[in-house]
Amino acid sequence: MELIKIGYNNKIKEQFEKAAKTNQIIGRISLEHKRMYRVWSVFGELLCEVSGKLAFDAQSREEYPAVGDWVIVSPRKEERKGTITAILPRKSKFSRKVAGNNTEEQIVAANVDTIFLVFSLNEDLNVRRLERYLTLTWESGANPVIVLTKADLAVDIKEKIMLVEGVSYGVPIVTISVVNNLGLDELQTYLLPGKTIALLGSSGVGKSTLTNYLIGFEKQEVQEIRGSDAKGRHTTTNREMVLLPNHAILIDTPGMRELQLWNSEDGISNSFSEIEQLSSSCKFRDCQHEKEIGCAVKLAIEKGELKEERLQSYKKLLRELAFLERRQDKKAQSEEKKKWKNMTKQSKKR
Ligand SMILES: Nc1nc2c(ncn2[C@@H]2O[C@H](COP(=O)(O)OP(=O)(O)OP(=O)(O)O)[C@@H](O)[C@H]2O)c(=O)[nH]1
Numbered sequence: 180m181e182l183i184k185i186g187y188n189n190k191i192k193e194q195f196e197k198a199a200k201t202n203q204i205i206g207r208i209s210l211e212h213k214r215m216y217r218v219w220s221v222f223g224e225l226l227c228e229v230s231g232k233l234a235f236d237a238q239s240r241e242e243y244p245a246v247g248d249w250v251i252v253s254p255r256k257e258e259r260k261g262t263i264t265a266i267l268p269r270k271s272k273f274s275r276k277v278a279g280n281n282t283e284e285q286i287v288a289a290n291v292d293t294i295f296l297v298f299s300l301n302e303d304l305n306v307r308r309l310e311r312y313l314t315l316t317w318e319s320g321a322n323p324v325i326v327l328t329k330a331d332l333a334v335d336i337k338e339k340i341m342l343v344e345g346v347s348y349g350v351p352i353v354t355i356s357v358v359n360n361l362g363l364d365e366l367q368t369y370l371l372p373g374k375t376i377a378l379l380g381s382s383g384v385g386k387s388t389l390t391n392y393l394i395g396f397e398k399q400e401v402q403e404i405r406g407s408d409a410k411g412r413h414t415t416t417n418r419e420m421v422l423l424p425n426h427a428i429l430i431d432t433p434g435m436r437e438l439q440l441w442n443s444e445d446g447i448s449n450s451f452s453e454i455e456q457l458s459s460s461c462k463f464r465d466c467q468h469e470k471e472i473g474c475a476v477k478l479a480i481e482k483g484e485l486k487e488e489r490l491q492s493y494k495k496l497l498r499e500l501a502f503l504e505r506r507q508d509k510k511a512q513s514e515e516k517k518k519w520k521n522m523t524k525q526s527k528k529r
């Protein structure tokens with residue numbers, strides 16, 4: 180396997196050479212399953228575990244390898260196996276909080292260069308969700324590209340693009356239709372050789388369709404595969420990192436798909452529907468479920484119908500969302516200020 184095809188470059192080479200011992204090789208994680216990893220390397224694909232030291236030193240799940248990570252491996256070539264001894268610094272990372280008693284950060288994808296934020300043109304555009312995705316992307320270190328799908332079904336493309344432009348401050352926007360073969364060439368300009376991309380978007384916006392198109396599957400085949408699996412997920416391959424025909428690299432992990440839930444209010448309502456339902460019976464409409472009188476949520480906990488931990492993770496998620504929104508507001512404000520400064524500068528010049 181040629182390393183350059185999986186995104187290898189001088190920077191990674193340098194980092195590797197600095198940290199590696201003799202006989203060690205560089206590899207990139209293509210799949211993670213239960214503390215075992217598939218690693219792409221010059222010896223092909225190796226099944227690897229992490230070294231005892233790496234596991235011992237790891238303070239949290241964040242310090243374990245994730246799909247997309249560059250790792251240093253002591254290979255056992257004949258066995259097609261190896262041991263991961265270190266993870267190289269991540270250029271970008273998408274993580275999600277793992278709910279539980281002690282909330283941990285879990286990396287769902289590392290070293291993504293470009294992320295396609297996918298929205299469908301045949302539905303109402305959820306601007307707030309777009310803002311959240313943008314925040315998430317900026318925080319990850321990857322570059323966003325907004326992809327508006329199903330252009331063939333849309334009637335008000337211009338309005339929707341304006342709406343998107345209003346919150347996206349110059350982020351590229353590409354309008355596509357897989358049905359009418361529209362905009363797909365333009366998308367290719369972001370799929371450069373050796374660059375790693377990932378898709379983020381709600382269910383049904385066309386991520387699988389686009390993924391299959393990018394991988395180059397026959398449409399028929401895709402539908403058949405999807406038909407045999409109601410969920411239609413990960414049916415084409417069990418690889419989570421895929422080489423595309425044009426030599427870009429696509430990361431498609433279940434974790435990436437779950438980010439959509441963890442970062443949208445709808446998602447929260449869905450995954451905490453019992454709490455939302457209880458809240459509607461609270462005496463006060465803006466009940467925080469702390470010490471208010473007539474709180475139906477607290478009552479349910481007292482009665483043992485709801486676990487206290489559920490409420491805690493629900494609140495934590497809400498706080499996180501609020502935080503992201505504030506960040507977004509601040510970012511927007513400072514961008515606005517910058518714009519103004521530039522404008523006033525230019526008008527002064529004139
Ligand atoms: N008309 C039209 N339909 C499309 C287009 N792209 C996708 N679809 C349809 O939209 C539906 C949902 O597409 P998917 O690709 O399954 O959406 P997804 O985002 O992967 O959804 P999840 O798998 O639930 O996350 C399917 O019926 C597709 O055939 C398009 O460009 N035009």
Ligand SMILES: [Zn+2]
Binds near residue numbers: 458467471
């Ligand atoms: Zn309440």
